[in-house]
Amino acid sequence: MNDQATLDPQIYIDRFEAQSTRHETPCGTGRMVWHLWDRSGGTAPVVVLFHGGAGSWRHWIKTIPALVETYRVLVPDLPGLGESDFPPDGDDAFAIATIVADGIDAIVGKITTFDVVGFSFGGTMASCVGAIRGTQARSVTIIGSSGVGSLGSSVRLEKVRHLEGQERRDTHRANLGQLMIADPAKIDDLAIVIQDWNTIRSRLKTPAISRSGAILTAIDQLQSPLNGMWGEFDAPGNPKGPERVAALKARKPDADIRLIPKTGHWAAYESPEIVNAWLLEMLARTRP
Numbered sequence: 001m002n003d004q005a006t007l008d009p010q011i012y013i014d015r016f017e018a019q020s021t022r023h024e025t026p027c028g029t030g031r032m033v034w035h036l037w038d039r040s041g042g043t044a045p046v047v048v049l050f051h052g053g054a055g056s057w058r059h060w061i062k063t064i065p066a067l068v069e070t071y072r073v074l075v076p077d078l079p080g081l082g083e084s085d086f087p088p089d090g091d092d093a094f095a096i097a098t099i100v101a102d103g104i105d106a107i108v109g110k111i112t113t114f115d116v117v118g119f120s121f122g123g124t125m126a127s128c129v130g131a132i133r134g135t136q137a138r139s140v141t142i143i144g145s146s147g148v149g150s151l152g153s154s155v156r157l158e159k160v161r162h163l164e165g166q167e168r169r170d171t172h173r174a175n176l177g178q179l180m181i182a183d184p185a186k187i188d189d190l191a192i193v194i195q196d197w198n199t200i201r202s203r204l205k206t207p208a209i210s211r212s213g214a215i216l217t218a219i220d221q222l223q224s225p226l227n228g229m230w231g232e233f234d235a236p237g238n239p240k241g242p243e244r245v246a247a248l249k250a251r252k253p254d255a256d257i258r259l260i261p262k263t264g265h266w267a268a269y270e271s272p273e274i275v276n277a278w279l280l281e282m283l284a285r286t287r288p
Helices: 009-018 093-108 121-136 165-180 189-200 206-210 214-221 241-251 272-284
Strands: 021-027 030-037 046-050 072-076 114-119 137-143 226-231 256-260
Touching: 009 189, 021 093, 030 093, 046 093, 046 121, 072 093, 093 121, 093 214, 114 121, 121 137, 121 206, 121 214, 137 272, 165 189, 214 241, 226 241, 226 272, 241 256, 256 272
Parallel strands: 046 072, 046 114, 114 137, 137 226, 226 256
Antiparallel strands: 021 030, 030 072
8 A cells, every 4th residue: 555645545545444354243232343454364363453542443554554464454443433333331441342352253263362452542442352361362562542650631622523624624633733643744634534534433432441440450460461652742641651651661560661752642643664663573572
């Protein structure tokens, strides 16, 4: 996928999605939607990517190409977000993670091991899935996740649902700058299209789950190696990147926790060259 710069963003997303296989698994009485990118014919190791709050698989659009050369890359729309239906227990991280873990098993098999990677709210899901599945999860990597360290103030975002046209685009750009991306030059048309699509379909109140303490409960239960990354300018609340790195290193001295220079919250989009290289290095340690 080298045509991002020349294609309309929605056409680019549609073509990218078309390279995957769509799966659906139960989510209460509804369904959970997944996409699987696999160039190996089912033989490569599995890595599962969990997007952030008010997000979808699209949060990983710059990461999937770096992983699909050597991994089967499985990416859901988490329950209550994107195309997936709302979960029965929408305020319980472990209940949601159980739905997610069962979905992984249904798609790749109950005896298949996998790595889990989570961005922001997805870090809570990755940690909880890792705790639930024990050694079936080869490693857990969290990127820009809240719930680590003392809680801080939230970022204030402008409402967009009532806006149209250029005003809506401009507001999305401002919100991305406030919350997601530190360098204004990195807020391109693709980021705005992804943000708009995700926002329209966001129903789950993820900030409360991220702040519930579930991520630390799960991390304390992990039987797998833990990795983490935060952007130096991560914005969703204090403590910011450096303090979150320090807090998790103090809790898990053996974990590989790194700070991404001059980068905001949505690090995999803003600094993919760093995030992808580090992620591949981290995953290589547990590659079967």
